Amino acid sequence: MLYDLSASVSLGDLLIELLQEINEGVRGAVDTCRxxxxxxxxxxxxxxLELKCSIIGGxxxxxxxxxxxxxxxxxxxxxxxxxxxxxTSPG
Amino acid sequence: MSAVTVGQELASVPYDELIKNILLAMVAAQNEANASFIEGINDLVGTEVKIKYKEDSTEKEISGNALAFGILPTLLQIQSGIIEIKMAITLQQTREFQVGVKARMGFRVFSASVDAKYQNTYSYKVEGSSLVRIQVAPAPPPQPLMRAIEYIASKTAPTIP
Structure with missing residues (x-):
């Protein structure tokens, strides 16, 4: 089950998640082509990505x-x- | 909060799905162009070209298929592309133990394109939306296809008297 998250998440966690989502998207397209x-x-x-957001210091x-x-x-x-x-990075 | 809210069905998809689908759409478009190119090659191989000329009052002829004469169909290629999408980014919490949900940080990133319907449904202004920009370039030309064309051309060289 997925729940909407109105609370904040740490910037680091968000960037890690975004990076993994993007890599999975690109890999998914390549795999589908194959x-x-x-x-x-x-x-x-x-x-x-220009992410509009509210940043909470801390x-x-x-x-x-x-x-x-x-x-x-x-x-x-x-x-x-x-x-x-x-x-894109080599390798 | 509830798992699925009204309107979320519109276009809210996991971020990786969005990127994958955009790239596949471009692949599909280019494949149509490639299919047309290959059809053109087949047509040219089957097109007999005859060039008649006179040499010392004798009529002579050079013949061969159009491809062997170096005629190639036009290949239209998307040289580069930039896709910009205005979107609303939503985070959705996941339960770690759930099977089949890719949860690494305890949440997933979802995105919905901010179109007119979305704006009207949620009274959400496009100025407040995020922007994703994807820049793509064509992969190197299909070398096997070019080698196949060269092979056909060399094996069916025009007959020159």
């Missing part, structure tokens, strides 16, 4: 991503921005 014997015609060079810093549930819950816009650029 399974269907489709040529792999694209290489993901770079992926950037150790470690916590993050609440912007979405309707959070906006309605707290009643304030999430005006902070985390910009992350993911690039």
């Amino acid at each position: 399974d269907l014997s489709l040529p792999i015609v694209f290489i993901v060079q770079e992926m950037s 150790v470690p810093p916590k993050v609440v991503p912007s979405n309707p549930f959070v906006s309605n819950y707290y009643g304030v816009p999430c005006d902070d921005l985390i910009k992350v650029i993911f690039k």
Whole structure:
């Protein structure tokens, strides 16, 4: 069962999760191409994410991503921005 | 909170699924173009080209298939692509012991594209949304296909008297 999470999560945990989700997405596309014997015609060079959120200072810093549930819950816009650029690394 | 809220059915998918589906859509589009290219090659192999000329008052002919003359169909390729999606990122807590759910940090990242329906349903402004930008480049040209074309061309070279 999945539950909506309006509470904050640590910035580090969020970045680790995002990185793993992206890698799984790219790997999933490659695996599907291989399974269907489709040529792999694209290489993901770079992926950037501009994450609108609220950052709560502290150790470690916590993050609440912007979405309707959070906006309605707290009643304030999430005006902070985390910009992350993911690039393909060799190997 | 409830597991699935109203409207979440719209487009909220795990983040990895979103990325996978975008990439597969581009692969499908390019594959259509590739299929058309291969069909064009087959047409050219079956197209007989005859060039007639006169030499010393004698009529002569050079013949061969169109591919052997170096005629290639046009291959349209997506040179590069940048996909930008405005989306709302949602975190959903997972129970660690649940089988089949990829939970590493105790939560998963879900994303929903912020389209008109989403904005109206939740009174959510697009300015507040996150942005993902995916930049892709074409993989190197299909070398086996190019080698096959060279092989056909060499084996069916035009007959020159």
